Amino acid sequence: MTSKPAGDEILSRADSLLLEFLQTHDADCPLCGYNLKALTRPVCPECGQALVLTVGTTRLRLDLLLAALAPGFFSGIAAFFVFILIAVHLIMLGSTWTIIAAVDSFGWLSGIFAIILARKRAAFLAQPRANQWWWVAGIWATHIAALGGFIALGRML
Ligand SMILES: [Zn+2]
Numbered sequence: 001m002t003s004k005p006a007g008d009e010i011l012s013r014a015d016s017l018l019l020e021f022l023q024t025h026d027a028d029c030p031l032c033g034y035n036l037k038a039l040t041r042p043v044c045p046e047c048g049q050a051l052v053l054t055v056g057t058t059r060l061r062l063d064l065l066l067a068a069l070a071p072g073f074f075s076g077i078a079a080f081f082v083f084i085l086i087a088v089h090l091i092m093l094g095s096t097w098t099i100i101a102a103v104d105s106f107g108w109l110s111g112i113f114a115i116i117l118a119r120k121r122a123a124f125l126a127q128p129r130a131n132q133w134w135w136v137a138g139i140w141a142t143h144i145a146a147l148g149g150f151i152a153l154g155r156m157l
Pocket of ligand 1: 029030031032033034044045046047048049
């Protein structure tokens, strides 16, 4: 669907709505910050960036998603370095480090869980805040319990 031409361009309906909005509103170019009010073409006159009409959210709260992801990413990264130590141990001494390998597998599983959660972040963010809080509490409780278990295990060795 097209409407009024501006210069030699035929504008789409979305472009027309964008320009109509900018006739009466201040908005900064998302790239260079130039004030786009009273724009006549859907292009930033300052930096040349093509502009489109989009739908945004008023306040996308990512705090609980980040809180839910943090332990898994930390564990996953730690598991990677511990895995290197296990591999070196295996190569140098020719023996497996069974208990440490078991501890390391928790880190890998946690890291994989965090990656899955990051990929399904839209589903996480669509949940009510109370449910998100339960996820965060469950994930942190699991990691704190696991850490406590590993420390107790380390003292026994
Ligand atoms: Zn610009």
